[in-house]
Amino acid sequence: MTVLHNKVSRQLLREQLMKEDFRRVTLSFYRYFYVDDVQALRDALYLKWSALGCLGRIYIAREGINAQMSVPEHEMEAFTAHLYSVEGLAEVPLKIAVEDDGRSFIKLNVKIRAKLVADGLAEGSFDVTNVGTHLTAEEFNRAMDLPGAVVVDMRNHYESEVGRFEGAVCPDADTFRDELPMVAQILEGKEEQPVLLYCTGGIRCEKASAYLRHKGFSQVHQLHGGIIDYVRQVRTQNLPNRFLGKNFVFDDRMGERISEHILAVCHQCGQPCDEHVNCANTACHHLFIQCGACGATFNGCCSAACQAVLEAHPFNQTNPVSSDMPTTAAQLTTMAQLTAVAQPIAAPQPKVYRKGRPPGRTDVAAPHAVHPT
Ligand SMILES: [Zn+2]
Numbered sequence: 182m183t184v185l186h187n188k189v190s191r192q193l194l195r196e197q198l199m200k201e202d203f204r205r206v207t208l209s210f211y212r213y214f215y216v217d218d219v220q221a222l223r224d225a226l227y228l229k230w231s232a233l234g235c236l237g238r239i240y241i242a243r244e245g246i247n248a249q250m251s252v253p254e255h256e257m258e259a260f261t262a263h264l265y266s267v268e269g270l271a272e273v274p275l276k277i278a279v280e281d282d283g284r285s286f287i288k289l290n291v292k293i294r295a296k297l298v299a300d301g302l303a304e305g306s307f308d309v310t311n312v313g314t315h316l317t318a319e320e321f322n323r324a325m326d327l328p329g330a331v332v333v334d335m336r337n338h339y340e341s342e343v344g345r346f347e348g349a350v351c352p353d354a355d356t357f358r359d360e361l362p363m364v365a366q367i368l369e370g371k372e373e374q375p376v377l378l379y380c381t382g383g384i385r386c387e388k389a390s391a392y393l394r395h396k397g398f399s400q401v402h403q404l405h406g407g408i409i410d411y412v413r414q415v416r417t418q419n420l421p422n423r424f425l426g427k428n429f430v431f432d433d434r435m436g437e438r439i440s441e442h443i444l445a446v447c448h449q450c451g452q453p454c455d456e457h458v459n460c461a462n463t464a465c466h467h468l469f470i471q472c473g474a475c476g477a478t479f480n481g482c483c484s485a486a487c488q489a490v491l492e493a494h495p496f497n498q499t500n501p502v503s504s505d506m507p508t509t510a511a512q513l514t515t516m517a518q519l520t521a522v523a524q525p526i527a528a529p530q531p532k533v534y535r536k537g538r539p540p541g542r543t544d545v546a547a548p549h550a551v552h553p554t
């Protein structure tokens with residue numbers, strides 16, 4: 182296999198980036214389409230994009246592409262012209278990050294993955310390109326009022342726990358893989374009713390809509406651009422907001438408040454609260470909801486057991502940072518924004534354990550190990 186990747190050290194790459202005298206545009210895009218020769222597409226894109234000076238993290242699978250990247254401003258025209266000329270990528274919508282300094286990536290990484298969003302299904306078991314109808318925020322609001330309409334949250338339980346659309350069905354799923362069959366089962370008998378799917382940035386619904394159509398649902402719709410873009414449209418077009426609570430995002434904020442509603446409760450005392458934290462005992466790192474008072478009582482831990490560990494080994498609590506993770510605050514913020522927009526498959530994110538598992542167990546794979554969700 183040809184080795185087409187960057188071998189310069191991270192330090193040097195970062196210095197090079199800082200010395201650039203041009204601006205970069207940070208953008209993301211994804212599309213489900215059949216890729217015949219994954220390796221060939223990967224190499225072709227890598228060659229073209231490195232020639233243009235593009236940086237970023239891109240995943241290619243047999244089922245399509247998911248990209249977060251930065252492109253030198255003066256190469257944007259050449260970049261889009263080439264991108265749209267790639268078979269299957271004509272007019273793929275690009276999401277441009279607005280508040281960004283363009284320094285979010287230091288190298289170009291184009292990786293091959295089995296799937297864009299891990300669904301646990303055999304390849305080719307349904308046509309991922311046979312998707313439902315895309316709805317704008319306004320159309321989604323209107324469709325919610327259609328007779329028999331069912332709104333389905335395609336995110337994981339800890340995401341819908343703190344925020345969701347009015348009346349949405351929120352499957353109690355740890356992963357997208359678990360969620361697909363669960364949703365088909367919940368919706369059984371409603372094959373002829375309008376089904377309205379939504380997720381954070383749209384990529385999960387894209388696949389879910391194709392799956393449900395494959396399962397015989399005739400009126401499948403999905404919120405285009407997900408909650409992120411719904412909120413943007415609601416704000417810019419002054420539409421009624423029907424998303425309650427917080428939009429969970431995979432970054433340090435762990436959620437953006439959309440409405441004043443507090444939908445969740447503290448997992449320790451039951452008081453209304455929607456603040457996600459990771460257990461302060463890094464050996465546990467369990468993601469849960471904790472109020473300020475319980476945070477003080479348990480020293481940021483999920484249990485008395487973890488608190489005892491934390492207090493016995495206060496100096497052994499540094500969080501290992503993988504070399505692939507962004508290191509500066511600016512990088513973290515931008516990565517977070519992109520993660521939220523495009524749902525990449527391997528961005529840094531909080532480690533999550535399955536519900537009901539005793540804290541501290543490490544034999545359980547984090548649900549997001551492969552994709553976020
Ligand atoms: Zn509490």
Ligand SMILES: [Zn+2]
Pocket residue numbers: 460461462465466467482483484487540541
């Ligand atoms: Zn813990």
